[in-house]
Amino acid sequence: MQGGVDDLAARLPNGALIGVPADYSGVPMALTLALLRRKVRDLRLFCLPTGSLQVDVLIGAGAVVQIETSAVSLGEFGLAPCFSRAVEAGTIKVKDSTCPAMHAQLTATERGIPFMPMRGLLGSDLLAHRADWRVVDNPLQPGDPIVLVPATRLDVAIFHAPLADQEGNVWIGRRRELATLAHAAERSLVTVERVVGGSFFEREETAAGALSSLYVEAIATVPQGAWPLGLGDRYPVDGAAMRAYAKAARTAAGFRTWLDGTLAGVPA
Amino acid sequence: MQGGVDDLAARLPNGALIGVPADYSGVPMALTLALLRRKVRDLRLFCLPTGSLQVDVLIGAGAVVQIETSAVSLGEFGLAPCFSRAVEAGTIKVKDSTCPAMHAQLTATERGIPFMPMRGLLGSDLLAHRADWRVVDNPLQPGDPIVLVPATRLDVAIFHAPLADQEGNVWIGRRRELATLAHAAERSLVTVERVVGGSFFEREETAAGALSSLYVEAIATVPQGAWPLGLGDRYPVDGAAMRAYAKAARTAAGFRTWLDGTLAGVPA
Amino acid sequence: MTTGSSDAWLITLLARLIGSARHVAVGAASPLPAAAALMAKVRHGTRVTLLHSRRYNPFTDGSRELFDLAGQGRIDVFFLGGVQIDGQANVNLVGTGTYPRLDKRFPGCFGAAYLAYVVPRVILFREEHSPRTLVERVDFISAPGTSPPGVFRPGGPSHLLTSLALFAFDRAIGRFRLEARQPDTPIETIQRATGFAFDQVPSVPPWPGPTTDDLALLRGPVATALAESYPEFARRLAAHLA
């Protein structure tokens, strides 16, 4: 169940609907680069709930045909240039959403139900452009219109976490949205900073932040696996690297140069 | 915000709809006895998802007018005698349910939605006797009947946990159903084994098992506060005390003797 | 050492029903199903979740995670008992008499009204085999044995094991079929003790007993693993088989 990051990348098929975390959750950047090394294509991305550098790079590399998200940005480093460019050129399909709808669609899958009701949304242009969302009259209190969003079952969830244990359990701490991601996915591929001995379930304190191995198909150890993004209290975002990316990716050619350099610099 | 268990009991009004945890979650037995000392009455109980000794004692004392639950039992110590007796005599109203519906009704409140869809239930006599559950045709896929259960907002949640910190955050570990209980309640009254210094939010490891003070109205420190029930890995159930209860409560008179003795033995 | 409906025999039969399932979950106060699940774990690597265990409990989203997991299709086998079970595999966990004013109230449905629909193979297990427990028609349907077409129901009852008989449940026709009998029990005894009509295979065979290998597993790794949740039972089992 443990292998290298390229073994993990090999398990993710072209065309998959993949769930990816927000920039504060543990973004598997090393795995993302491994996917690009193996020239992954036709991905459909589902962001929980927003997309980060990872999404921008995958889109810039031409590996994405569709994205469902409440936003894509580089956070304090500005707009996501490849994402904006692709939308403006019409080369990817965007299913625009809002954060709680991204959560709710995975919750529905997590709970084994076909839809979740959701407040808000009525009268927004988001709703106007989503054929898969439905407005119904609240059956328990007629005269109360409410939106239903459908269950989304992911083919694969990918994320980066601080620790795994020897049983293959993953420590996610209070980043519980990663549990939702894993619960709603057929399979989960996870990178971690390191593997520790024993089992998180041996102590209640560590069990509280664990995700059971039953949801995890494979794990690879990649120190600094979220770089240049940060990882919780482990390491901060690499501002210089992010600024360099934001600048380079302003043009398609600049992005390509960045990508080639970055892939060349990563040990295969 | 910190007081004695009787201060906590004074905050819980007669007639309240109160949420109570299952026997494995941290049952506030000391607080329950304090409620009986102050002669609480007309309670409506909502069990997440099952009722334990606590429920049986409250019913035996005549403090309960209604209970919504998926079950009430003493676990390995047998049936809940006061509960069974009250149902057979028709002196309390029971809204019979099933575990995931108990969770779903609080989830709906937690998420700010008026109902949750739920699989199962169709064709059961549970459904036949629940006027507040509704069968609808799945609006996203007609020809698929599905049950909707309503949001339940609790007046008060009460539970017992291992620790609180000095900011009033409560450590619940992996007993996340206690978070659902607190989220779905207007107010939460919590007893803990002890209070520790600092804040659980200072370290990611302890933050992962914390419930924020924003949900907690008041806390009382009560060592062995779940006794004679157990508390996680802290202490086991007191089998002798449970067997004594199960035997005494076989009759109404026996229960009354047990209760009088127990209340007299508890420092007021 | 062990008789045809002793714990060791019943555990072994339950373990055969589990087969090489990926994931078995077992509720509280179910030492025999728990032992059978642990036997499958040792033999086939089956994942075992014992609800009231800390060691064999992977849940970190609170007690709803079991139901979520089942809803996701990640639990293959679950066990249910019943105050009453009828010939259509309807299960009653609520009580006897006319609801809501029951003659005899039992704890309640627990998760049955959900799990019996979504878990592919629900094994009904009730040791007492009598007209009181196996009835023509249950007084209260906690979970129906079958559902009409159109109802989302990927799962349901697959077998019923008692101390006297093993039945398979045919969901298409909604009837039990007697598949094996406790070796000392003639079919006529089973018929008299059963409150519902059932089909049967030709010349119903006695059920097989535990093999030497089964007994070794039970005495060894199964009893050891079981001790966390059922210390008394595990001790008795190991002693009995020593």
Added chain:
Amino acid sequence: MTTGSSDAWLITLLARLIGSARHVAVGAASPLPAAAALMAKVRHGTRVTLLHSRRYNPFTDGSRELFDLAGQGRIDVFFLGGVQIDGQANVNLVGTGTYPRLDKRFPGCFGAAYLAYVVPRVILFREEHSPRTLVERVDFISAPGTSPPGVFRPGGPSHLLTSLALFAFDRAIGRFRLEARQPDTPIETIQRATGFAFDQVPSVPPWPGPTTDDLALLRGPVATALAESYPEFARRLAAHLA
């Protein structure tokens, strides 16, 4: 030391809008609202949740807990920006041009299409005050300013603050009312810079500046608390006010 639309002035104005709310939540990349919220915390004991902070973030159910909390009615004030804001308080966070083939794509709606409905007081804050940002009609409605009767909407926009003007939003009529102006900015300038029509109070007053007490709070406890999430900004603020 500080001018009428400097950070210190805007923070103080935002803090007045927050008043003594019980609980304020502030999204990412919002240093001024975060500072205003922390000012309310120091002054009134307001609970402050900064989404991208670890210290000022009470969430242990993952990032959905903010939305849950808002749905439970436990958040009183939230801040929203906007690529465009129009005279009906419709907010656009998605982009300009004709959706989906936009001329200029921005990040997206984030939580706005939900929070703008359920948080009682949503304060719109956009420093740039120009016909480009304050438009007659947004190109894309991420969240509408008002909803028809019958739509569940306990919340919505209450105010709009820019570097030039403070508007109150009247939900009943769906219009902004100019309540105060940056002291050096005449009303005519505000009218020219605003792409939508609006009402105004009689003789629109200049807005008040920070008091000595406000400035002491900003330099001291607010800058200190802000440093975890916005170290650069906190340093600049404290230095500027020193």
